[in-house]
Every structure is written in C-alpha cells, then in structure tokens.
Amino acid sequence: MSESTHPLAGIEHVTVIGAGAMGSQIAMVSALAGYTTALVDIADEYVARAKSQLESRMNRDVEKGRRSQEDVTVAFDRLTFTTDRDGSAAHTDFVIEAAVEDLGIKRELFADLDRTCPPHAILATNSSNIVSSRVADATGRPDKVCNFHFFNPALVMECVEVVPNDHTSGETVETAVALARSFGKKPVTLKRETPGFVANRLLGALRTEALKLYEEGIADFEDIDVAAKTALRHPMGPFELMDLVGVDVVYLIRMAEYEQTGNPESLPRPAIKELYEAGRFGRKSGQGWYSYD
Ligand SMILES: NC(=O)c1ccc[n+]([C@@H]2O[C@H](COP(=O)([O-])OP(=O)(O)OC[C@H]3O[C@@H](n4cnc5c(N)ncnc54)[C@H](O)[C@@H]3O)[C@@H](O)[C@H]2O)c1
Structure with missing residues (x-):
C-alpha cells in the first residue's frame, strides 16, 4: 500500500x-x-x-x-x-x-x-x-x-x-x-486524569441522582425512566441503561472507583448493592430493574 x-x-x-x-x-x-x-x-x-x-x-x-x-x-x-x-x-x-x-x-x-x-x-x-x-x-x-x-x-x-x-x-x-x-x-x-473521565462522570451523576430519587421514595424507577426519555430526550432511561450495561458492571465500576478514590461517595448506591447481591444483573440474567423473557 x-x-x-x-x-x-x-x-x-x-x-x-x-x-x-x-x-x-x-x-x-x-x-x-x-x-x-x-x-x-x-x-x-x-x-x-x-x-x-x-x-x-x-x-x-x-x-x-x-x-x-x-x-x-x-x-x-x-x-x-x-x-x-x-x-x-x-x-x-x-x-x-x-x-x-x-x-x-x-x-x-x-x-x-x-x-x-x-x-x-x-x-x-x-x-x-x-x-x-x-x-x-x-x-x-x-x-x-x-x-x-x-x-x-x-x-x-x-x-x-x-x-x-x-x-x-x-x-x-x-x-x-x-x-x-x-x-x-x-x-x-481532558487536561488531566480523573476516574470516569468526562462522559462516564456525567452519566454517573445522572445515575446517582436517579437512584437517590428512587431510594428516597420520590418516584418509581419506571417513571424516572419516562422523565429522562420524554423531558430530557435521552434515548433510554437510567434504569433501562443499567439493565443493558449490566447491574454487575455498574456495581464493579463503583467498587473500582472506590478503591482508587477511597471516597465513600464512590461506593455503589444501596439499591444497586441489593440487586447485585440478589444476582439481578439486568438483561443478561433475565432480571434487573425490569424483567426480561
Ligand atoms: N465494554 C465496554 O462497554 C467498554 C467501553 C469502553 C472501554 N472499555 C474498555 O475496553 C477494554 C476491553 O473491554 P471489552 O468489553 O472489549 O472486553 P472483552 O472481555 O470483550 O475483551 C477483552 C479481550 O482481551 C483479550 N485478552 C486478555 N488478555 C490479553 C492479552 N494479554 N493480550 C491480548 N488480548 C488479551 C481477551 O481474550 C478478550 O478477547 C477494557 O479495558 C474496558 O475497560 C470497555
């Protein structure tokens, strides 16, 4: 060539x-x-x-x-x-x-x-x-x-x-x-290193907020997904996306981040920990936030 x-x-x-x-x-x-x-x-x-x-x-x-x-x-x-x-x-x-x-x-x-x-x-x-x-x-x-x-x-x-x-x-x-x-x-x-870089930091912030809204009993996760899709024009809601990526992956990424930062804020949210420990990993396991055939 x-x-x-x-x-x-x-x-x-x-x-x-x-x-x-x-x-x-x-x-x-x-x-x-x-x-x-x-x-x-x-x-x-x-x-x-x-x-x-x-x-x-x-x-x-x-x-x-x-x-x-x-x-x-x-x-x-x-x-x-x-x-x-x-x-x-x-x-x-x-x-x-x-x-x-x-x-x-x-x-x-x-x-x-x-x-x-x-x-x-x-x-x-x-x-x-x-x-x-x-x-x-x-x-x-x-x-x-x-x-x-x-x-x-x-x-x-x-x-x-x-x-x-x-x-x-x-x-x-x-x-x-x-x-x-x-x-x-x-x-x-980027000008320097940071865990999650830019895009995954943005995504993490959205995901954390979605999980807090759910854990605080403010809205059902299905409704939070509807808001993200219809008000923010996201192609997928944050809970649907967690099921697609894998709840286990979300959990392990937060654990890896915690190991790097030592900051308790980096730990997986309680709702994620619960799903992870129950083996509800999302689409790949048939059950996550949603159920799949
Ligand atoms: N999957 C994602 O959504 C995604 C997105 C962005 C970045 N990444 C990053 O990309 C990398 C790969 O992720 P993936 O999802 O493609 O993983 P994967 O498990 O699909 O593929 C990893 C491949 O690496 C091969 N491998 C292992 N040891 C090797 C070695 N010594 N030499 C050559 N090949 C070796 C494995 O055989 C496997 O085929 C990771 O560092 C991950 O953080 C993944």
Missing part, C-alpha cells in the same frame, strides 16, 4: 490488543479509516470469533446501504487477525490496548509492548477505569502513554476521550486527537 493512502502523517500501522467487544470494532474503525491494522488476541478462537462477527456486521451495513462493498473489502485487506503480538508490535506506530480490564495484565502488556514496539510508537489504553498513569510506569516511555477511550459500540459511537497522565507529552496528545479525528470520531481532550 502506498504512503498516501494513510490519512495521518507518521501513522501507518495501528495495533489493537484484545479482540473482544471493544477491540474488534476499534480495529475495524482503524482499517476503514485507511490504516494497516492488526487485531491481536491470545488465542486463535478469539480472533476468529472477532473476524466472523465483524464480517456479519459489515455485511449488514452493506445490505442497509450504510457502507459500500468496496470500502469494506479494502478495509478487510488492511486488517490482520493474529496472535503474533510481537510480530505486529515490531512495526507499529500506534497501539490501542483493549484487553481485559485487569491492571496486572495491562501492566505486563505495556512492559512487553515497550520492549517490542519501535521507540516512536504511542501506547494508548482504551480502559474505562484504569488511568494511564497506572500502566505508564511499566514502560520506559511514559510521555507516549495515554488513555484513548472509545464508547460501545465503537463502530457507531463518535466520542473518543483522550486523557493524558502527568507525563504524557503534548505531541502524544496531538497525535491521539488527530488519529481519533481521522477515524471519523469526535475527540474530547
């Missing part, structure tokens, strides 16, 4: 680590935007699953006229599905780590990537909860480490938060912002 097809100067090859819900779609976004992209996971079955899910999704998009067959074919030609992390890292310019949310695994990954990627490569994490300062010191290039945070589903959602840690250079932030833009996304740049 010729240089000119790469939309951002200095970035030709993007490596995405972790072929799960987020990584697979992020890699597709990157390939569709014109970058030679590798999607890496630890076992063949995971990359094969990601490939088949992306193929189905792209076929649907073509059938519905959202993308042309040609764009999709060219993007798949640029996208490699692999378990050879070192091979891909050796010639990559920008890494987006979207592996499982485990600090130990991420620190090990960042240390390995630091050894195997070229010195100029930026190492970014898509983590929602682990700020990049917690992985940057596992590398010898903390100035080239930041959070690069997509939203689910990454092929659709436009926001990407770029979050520097205390050591991230201005150049790294600029490159990350430009890359997000070239992906067709709307980058939001």
Whole structure:
C-alpha cells in the first residue's frame, strides 16, 4: 500500500490488543479509516470469533446501504487477525490496548509492548477505569502513554476521550486527537486524569441522582425512566441503561472507583448493592430493574 493512502502523517500501522467487544470494532474503525491494522488476541478462537462477527456486521451495513462493498473489502485487506503480538508490535506506530480490564495484565502488556514496539510508537489504553498513569510506569516511555477511550459500540459511537497522565507529552496528545479525528470520531481532550473521565462522570451523576430519587421514595424507577426519555430526550432511561450495561458492571465500576478514590461517595448506591447481591444483573440474567423473557 502506498504512503498516501494513510490519512495521518507518521501513522501507518495501528495495533489493537484484545479482540473482544471493544477491540474488534476499534480495529475495524482503524482499517476503514485507511490504516494497516492488526487485531491481536491470545488465542486463535478469539480472533476468529472477532473476524466472523465483524464480517456479519459489515455485511449488514452493506445490505442497509450504510457502507459500500468496496470500502469494506479494502478495509478487510488492511486488517490482520493474529496472535503474533510481537510480530505486529515490531512495526507499529500506534497501539490501542483493549484487553481485559485487569491492571496486572495491562501492566505486563505495556512492559512487553515497550520492549517490542519501535521507540516512536504511542501506547494508548482504551480502559474505562484504569488511568494511564497506572500502566505508564511499566514502560520506559511514559510521555507516549495515554488513555484513548472509545464508547460501545465503537463502530457507531463518535466520542473518543483522550486523557493524558502527568507525563504524557503534548505531541502524544496531538497525535491521539488527530488519529481519533481521522477515524471519523469526535475527540474530547481532558487536561488531566480523573476516574470516569468526562462522559462516564456525567452519566454517573445522572445515575446517582436517579437512584437517590428512587431510594428516597420520590418516584418509581419506571417513571424516572419516562422523565429522562420524554423531558430530557435521552434515548433510554437510567434504569433501562443499567439493565443493558449490566447491574454487575455498574456495581464493579463503583467498587473500582472506590478503591482508587477511597471516597465513600464512590461506593455503589444501596439499591444497586441489593440487586447485585440478589444476582439481578439486568438483561443478561433475565432480571434487573425490569424483567426480561
Ligand atoms: N465494554 C465496554 O462497554 C467498554 C467501553 C469502553 C472501554 N472499555 C474498555 O475496553 C477494554 C476491553 O473491554 P471489552 O468489553 O472489549 O472486553 P472483552 O472481555 O470483550 O475483551 C477483552 C479481550 O482481551 C483479550 N485478552 C486478555 N488478555 C490479553 C492479552 N494479554 N493480550 C491480548 N488480548 C488479551 C481477551 O481474550 C478478550 O478477547 C477494557 O479495558 C474496558 O475497560 C470497555
């Protein structure tokens, strides 16, 4: 492929680590935007699953006229599905780590990537909860480490938060912002780290208020959802959204935040704790705030 097809100067090859819900779609976004992209996971079955899910999704998009067959074919030609992390890292310019949310695994990954990627490569994490300062010191290039945070589903959602840690250079932030833009996304740049970044802090505030209204007996949760949808034009009420995301996920995110801040305000609200302990995780368990068949 010729240089000119790469939309951002200095970035030709993007490596995405972790072929799960987020990584697979992020890699597709990157390939569709014109970058030679590798999607890496630890076992063949995971990359094969990601490939088949992306193929189905792209076929649907073509059938519905959202993308042309040609764009999709060219993007798949640029996208490699692999378990050879070192091979891909050796010639990559920008890494987006979207592996499982485990600090130990991420620190090990960042240390390995630091050894195997070229010195100029930026190492970014898509983590929602682990700020990049917690992985940057596992590398010898903390100035080239930041959070690069997509939203689910990454092929659709436009926001990407770029979050520097205390050591991230201005150049790294600029490159990350430009890359997000070239992906067709709307980058939001933070000035410093904070748990939840911007969007999830906003969402958390709304969720906390909704839970307080319910716990204080001011309104039923169904009515609070109706208010959010019909007065604020939110596509979904906060309780419906908790059921979709998973009550367990909501609970665990608050616990992780509490571990980072030590602030009792960060703890899950009592109503969430009750549902979590009852195993009512939302849609995935058939019961959450609402019941599902
Ligand atoms: N799911 C979301 O809504 C969402 C939104 C934004 C950000 N995130 C962040 O994205 C990251 C991934 O989340 P997800 O929901 O895609 O998780 P997931 O569980 O769907 O996928 C994680 C993938 O990482 C792979 N993996 C584990 N260890 C690995 C390693 N050492 N090397 C390579 N791959 C490895 C797993 O096999 C799995 O396929 C997390 O850090 C999470 O905080 C998630």
